[in-house]
Structures are given as structure tokens and as C-alpha cells.
Amino acid sequence: xxxxxxxxxxxxxxxxxxxxxxxxxxxxxxxxxxxxxxxxxxxxxxxxxxxxxxxxxxxxxxxxxxxxxxxxxxxxxxxxxxxxxxxxxxxxxxxxxxxxxxxxxxxxxxxxxxxxxxxxxxxxxxxxxxxxxxxxxxxxxxxxxxxxxxxxxxxxxxxxxxxxxxxxxxxxxxxxxxxxxxxxxxxxxxxxxxxxxxxxxxxxxxxxxxxxxxxxxxxxxxxxxxxxxxxxxxxxxxxxxxxxxxxxxxxxxxxxxxxxxxxxxxx
Numbered sequence: 040x041x042x043x044x045x046x047x048x049x050x051x052x053x054x055x056x057x058x059x060x061x062x063x064x065x066x067x068x069x070x071x072x073x074x075x076x077x078x079x080x081x082x083x084x085x086x087x088x089x090x091x092x093x094x095x096x097x098x099x100x101x102x103x104x105x106x107x108x109x110x111x112x113x114x115x116x117x118x119x120x121x122x123x124x125x126x127x128x129x130x131x132x133x134x135x136x137x138x139x140x141x142x143x144x145x146x147x148x149x150x151x152x153x154x155x156x157x158x159x160x161x162x163x164x165x166x167x168x169x170x171x172x173x174x175x176x177x178x179x180x181x182x183x184x185x186x187x188x189x190x191x192x193x194x195x196x197x198x199x200x201x202x203x204x205x206x207x208x209x210x211x212x213x214x215x216x217x218x219x220x221x222x223x224x225x226x227x228x229x230x231x232x233x234x235x236x237x238x239x240x241x242x243x244x245x246x247x248x249x250x251x252x253x254x255x256x257x258x259x260x261x262x263x264x265x266x267x268x269x270x271x272x273x274x275x276x277x278x279x280x281x282x283x284x285x286x287x288x289x290x291x292x293x294x295x296x297x298x299x300x301x302x303x304x305x306x
Contacts, residue, residue, distance in 0.1 A: 042293035049290070054304075055297045060095065062087055064107055066224035068215035073224065079231035080107075080238025084114040092122060101300055105129040105284055107228060110238070113269070116248065117241045125247040125303045126269075127296050129284045131260050132239060133268045146261060153257055157192065160185070164229035172223035175216075182222060183213055193282035195255035203287055249273035249299035251292060255281030273299050 041048070046055040063070025065078050065086070091097045101124050102112035109130030116126040135147050163171050175182045187209055190196070196203045216222040232238055248269040252259060254277065262274050275295050280288035 042289060043296065046293075046297055049293070051294075051297055055301060057300070058097075060091065060097075060100075062090060064111075064225075064228065066221060066227055068221055068225075069219050070221075072221065073227070077231065077235075078228070079235030080111055080114050081118075081235050083228075084111050084118060084238075087111065088115055088119050088122065098122060099124050101125050101127065101303065103127040103296055106282065110232075113244055114238060114241060116244045116246045120244075120246050123246050125249065125300060126244060127249040127251070127299045128269075129251040129253060129292065130256070130258060130282075131250065131265050131269070132258070133260050133264050135264055136267060143261070143263075146264075157257065160189075161229055164226040165233045166230070168226040168230050169223060172226050175222045176220055179213075179217060182216060186213060186216065190283065193255070193257050195253070195279055195281035195287055204283075208286065243267075244269045246270060247272045247303060249275070249295065251275045251277055251284065251295045253277045253280035253282070253284050253288070255279075256284075257282060 040059060040061070043057045044059055047053045065071060065073050065083060091100050099122060102115050103126070104110070104112035105128070109128045110132055112126050112128060113132070116123045135143050135150075139147060171185075175185060187200075190204055190209065190212075191200050194200070194203055200209075216225065248271050250262075250265060250269075250271060250273070252275065262271060265271055265274075273295075277284075277288065277291050277295075280291060284292045
């Protein structure tokens with residue numbers, strides 16, 4: 040955050056500074072627990088747009104995100120192109136092209152293998168979340184095992200997770216679930232997203248889009264796939280980093296965000 044609000048202290052210029060609005064996703068951490076059904080991608084995107092335009096008064100703004108933040112940012116860029124000046128993403132949810140090349144088929148095989156072996160969490164949280172989250176709400180060890188396994192599998196950690204994520208960082212992340220007892224409400228986004236097809240299927244994102252591709256991101260996609268769904272104007276292959284880019288490589292991510300939006304500020 041400091042790299043973006045105070046870029047001159049990190050090798051950029053004052054003109055590159057941002058106003059940052061970083062909302063918690065409904066259900067996550069201290070972001071409140073929705074008491075009604077329907078808080079999927081489309082509703083969250085609409086709520087964040089209302090926050091930006093009606094509550095905070097930003098008629099033009101940029102979006103950035105990874106994981107669910109990337110999915111919601113992409114939805115906002117598609118739904119509100121008159122307000123979103125550009126989208127910077129380090130996570131893309133796109134399908135392969137209808138005419139796959141041999142290289143595409145290799146990527147599809149890798150994707151399918153990952154889906155088969157590593158996405159049971161998503162299926163459980165998307166279908167029967169409370170069968171799992173009641174136990175996690177009762178067991179700190181169970182919660183830690185569930186969450187930290189993802190840091191190990193999705194992060195660029197090598198053989199030692201603590202070289203990338205210290206115990207303090209991991210425990211702080213866990214406390215955002217444990218202290219407000221939000222693991223159940225956070226998991227529910229998977230359930231709601233499966234019932235919100237418009238959250239994934241929408242018109243092509245025509246606003247300028249920048250993509251930071253981190254090598255250990257499990258959901259990496261080729262640029263050719265992304266260009267079916269996004270107006271790609273910047274594509275950066277990063278030298279290191281994984282799914283948790285803002286935690287793993289904050290300098291690389293912030294630098295790419297700054298460079299991408301620098302050319303859009305006058306719009």
C-alpha cells in the first residue's frame with residue numbers, strides 16, 4: 040500500500056500516487072457477514088461500484104485484483120466501462136480458445152490435472168460449505184491446516200514456506216478468519232458464485248487491461264486465451280512469485296500497477 044500512496048519513497052514519482060480504496064469482500068475478515076442469499080460476484084461488483092461512485096464520489100476509477108478480487112475487478116470492468124478507466128489483474132478466469140493449438144492442448148492438460156488434484160476445496164465450499172466450516176470455526180488447528188496448505192501449494196515457496204511467508208504473516212492471515220469467526224461467511228462466496236453465472240459470463244472487457252503473470256500462479260493462462268475476453272494493453276511475465284502476489288512480491292506488483300495506470304491517468 041505504501042508503494043502506491045507514497046511512490047516517491049520507492050523509486051517512482053509523486054505523480055504516480057494513488058488514492059486507495061481497499062474494501063473487504065463481504066463475509067471476509069471484518070467485512071461483515073451477509074444475512075441473506077445472493078452475495079455472488081455480480082452483487083459484490085455492483086456494491087463496490089456504488090461505493091466508489093455514489094458513496095465516495097469517484098466517477099472514474101481503476102480496479103486491481105487477484106483471486107476473487109481479480110474476478111470481481113474483471114466483472115466491474117465489463118459492467119461499468121464508462122467509469123472504470125482500466126483493470127490491472129494478476130488472476131484471470133478464462134477458457135481456452137475454440138481452436139486450440141498443440142501448445143494450448145498442453146496447457147489444457149496441465150489445467151485439467153490441477154483441477155482434478157487440487158480443487159476439492161472449491162467443490163466442497165461451493166456445494167456444502169457448512170459441513171466444513173462449522174468444524175473450522177471450532178478448531179484453530181483445522182483452520183490453520185486448511186488455509187496454510189494453500190499458501191504452500193499456490194505460493195512461490197520452494198522447500199521452505201517461511202522464506203516467503205513468515206509465521207507472523209501466516210498467523211495474521213489466520214486471525215482475519217479466527218478473530219471475527221468469518222471462515223463460514225468467507226467460504227460462502229464459492230456457494231454464491233456457483234449460482235451467479237453472470238459473474239463469469241459477460242461481454243468482453245473493452246477497457247484497457249494490464250496483466251501481471253507470476254510464474255507460480257496455478258491459474259496461469261496464455262495471452263492468446265486472455266485476449267479473447269480482455270483488451271490487453273500490457274502483459275508482464277514476472278520473474279518470481281505465485282498466487283499471493285501482493286504478499287510475495289509487493290515491489291514487482293506495485294511497480295507494474297504504477298506503470299500500467301500511468302498512461303491512463305489523463306483519461
